[in-house]
Amino acid sequence: MKTHSDEKTVVNPLISAGQLESLLSSEGVFVIDCRFKLEDVSYGRKAYQEGHIPGAVFLDLDEDLSSAIVPGETGRHPLPDPAVLEARLRELGMRNSDHVVVYDDSSSLHAARAWWLLVWLGHSKVQVLDGGLAAWRNQGGKTTASMTVKAWPGNFVAQPVADMWVSSGEVLKHLDTPKWQLIDARAEPRFRGEHEPIDPVAGHIPGAICLPCSGNVDEQGYFLPAAELAKRFAALDSNGELVAYCGSGVTACHNILAAAIAGLELPRLYAGSWSEWITDPLRPVAKV
Numbered sequence: 001m002k003t004h005s006d007e008k009t010v011v012n013p014l015i016s017a018g019q020l021e022s023l024l025s026s027e028g029v030f031v032i033d034c035r036f037k038l039e040d041v042s043y044g045r046k047a048y049q050e051g052h053i054p055g056a057v058f059l060d061l062d063e064d065l066s067s068a069i070v071p072g073e074t075g076r077h078p079l080p081d082p083a084v085l086e087a088r089l090r091e092l093g094m095r096n097s098d099h100v101v102v103y104d105d106s107s108s109l110h111a112a113r114a115w116w117l118l119v120w121l122g123h124s125k126v127q128v129l130d131g132g133l134a135a136w137r138n139q140g141g142k143t144t145a146s147m148t149v150k151a152w153p154g155n156f157v158a159q160p161v162a163d164m165w166v167s168s169g170e171v172l173k174h175l176d177t178p179k180w181q182l183i184d185a186r187a188e189p190r191f192r193g194e195h196e197p198i199d200p201v202a203g204h205i206p207g208a209i210c211l212p213c214s215g216n217v218d219e220q221g222y223f224l225p226a227a228e229l230a231k232r233f234a235a236l237d238s239n240g241e242l243v244a245y246c247g248s249g250v251t252a253c254h255n256i257l258a259a260a261i262a263g264l265e266l267p268r269l270y271a272g273s274w275s276e277w278i279t280d281p282l283r284p285v286a287k288v
Contacts, residue, residue, distance in 0.1 A: 012127065013115065013126075013127055013128060013257060013260045013261055014127060014128055014129075014130040014223060014261060015101055015127040015128070015129055015130065016129075016130055016131075016135070017129065017130075017131065017135040017136045017138070017139045017141055018139055020053075020101055020129055020136070020141075021136075021139070021141055023099065023101070024053075024054065024055060028095070028097055028098050028099055029055070029098065029099050029101065030057075030093070030094050030095070030098040030099070030100045030101070031053055031055050031056040031057070031100075031101045031102075031103070032056065032057055032058075032059050032100065032101070032102045032103070032114055033048050033052045033053065033056040033057070033058045033059070033103060033104070033133075034058070034059050034060075034061065034065065034102055034103070034104050034110045034111055034113070034114045035047050035048065035104045035105050035106070035110065035133070036060065036061040036062075036104065036106070036110045037106075038198075041062055044058070044060055044061070044110075045058060045060060047105070049145060049147075050145060051143035051144065051145055052133075052143055052144065052145075053103065053133070053136055053141065053143060053144075054142065054143070054144045054146075055148055056103075056148060057092045057093070057148050057150075059088070059092075059114060061077065061110055061113065061250065062077070064080065064085065064088055065077075065080060065085075065110075065113055065114055065117060066078055066079070066080055067079060067080045067081055067084070072279050073276075073279060074272060074276055074279070075247075075248045075249060075271075075272040075273050075274070075275035075276030075277075075279075076198075076247065076248035076275045077113075077248040077249050077250050077275075078249075078271070078272070078276075079117075079165065079249070079271045080117065082121055082158045082160045083158070085117065085121065085158065086121065086156060086157065086158035089154060089156045090153070090154035090155065090156050091154065092150065092154060093149075093150025093151075093152060093153070093154045094154045094156040095152070095154055095155050095156060096123075096155055096156055096157060098125070098156075099125050099127075100118060100123060100125060100126040100127070101126075101127050101128075101129055102114040102115055102118075102126065102127075102128055102129070103128070103129035103132050103133055103136070104132050104133070105132050105133045105134060106132070106221075107132065107214075107217045107221040107254075108128050108129075108130075108132055108217070108221065108223070108254065108257070109213070109250065109251050109254055110250065111128045111129065111132065112128065112250075112251070112253040112254040112256070112257040113249075113250045113253045115127075115128050115253065115257055116253040116256055116257070116269065119161070119164075119266075120160055120161055120164050120165070121158040121159065121160055121161075122157075122158060122159030122160065122161060123156070128257060130222050130223055131220060131221050131222045132221055134220070134221060135220075135221075135222070163268070164266070164268060164269060165268060165269040165270070165271040166180075166243055166268050166269070166270050166271070167270075167271075167272070168270070168272050168276055168277055168280070168283070171205065171243065171245075171270055171277075172283060175205075175206055175207055175284070176207075178239060178240050179240055179241065180240050180241050180242070180243045180268075181207075181209065181236065181238035181239075181240035181241065181242050181243065182205055182207060182208035182209065182243050182244075182245060182270070183208065183209050183210075183211040183236065183242055183243070183244050183245070183255060183267065184204050184205070184208045184209065184210050184211065184245060184246065184274075185211060185212065185213040185244060185245070185246035185251045185252045185254060185255045186204075186210070186212065186246050186247055186251070186274070187212050187214065188210050188212060190202070190247075191204045191208075191210040191212075191288070192204075192210075192287060192288040193285075193286075193287030193288070198247055198275075199247060199274060199275050199278060200278065201278040201285060202287065203285040203286055203287040204274070204285070204286055204287070204288075205245065205274070205277055205284075205285075205286065206284050206285075206286040207286075208245070208286075209236055209238065211232065211233075211236065211255055213246070213251045213252075213254035213255050213258070215232060216229060216232070216254055216255065216257075216258040223257075223258065223261055224258075226261050226262050226263060227262075229258045229259070229261055229262040230262040230263065230264065232258070232262075233258075233259060233262060233264055241265075241267075241268065242259070242265075242267035242268070243267060243268045243269070243270050244256050244267040244268070244269055244270065245269070245270035245273040245274065245277075246273050246274065247273055247274050247275055248273050248274070248275045248276075249269060249270070249271045249272060249273040249276075252269055252270070252273060253269065255267065256269060
């Protein structure tokens, strides 16, 4: 079984629209559209049906990239069961040898979740379309409303990488030790507990540092250069191993992806994140 140490860095996690266009004419490319809006959970599928990159399949954040919520126990987007996601990817025609490209239209916030899940499941050849669907359209890429059906059966085998994510119990155990440094991907007002539009409790996990994932990209949704992303992480001034979290374990993956782009060791993911943390009133909450 692979371990987290085997996945310390991921080589070249981004692909440009031009590079993707060149790839589409070859065999062995598997494109995933994972558009989603929290305020309209039907948006992604509708948008996909109206037009997507030719050959792309659709994965829904709630239905495919997460498992069912257990009230009072899990966060809003629990990790999917590896066997269930493996079966879904096989159903869509994904093969072990495929070069996978994921995209969305929200600065890669949801594509990052799909990217992380595939890396976690042991698929090393996966990239995020930098700039998303807008980048594709801006360079003249066509879209289609045709539903994609692969002409071959999928044979993807999931091999989950051990300890890429941590539990709430592990986080609680190490709150007062220098072992881990928590980084929170949410906006600063939410981190400080000044404004909480989604979860019933405001604040953050004690000892965490706020590193808003919105700072990883420019105004057009393209990731900053690797050197600039590296500076963001260097500014954290942390000696501990980084553990990323957010509201529900989705945008935290954006910070993990940014670290990969910067050539850094991948932070672990606190998968349950804030929405899971606050299900137990005995877990401490901090506000600034």
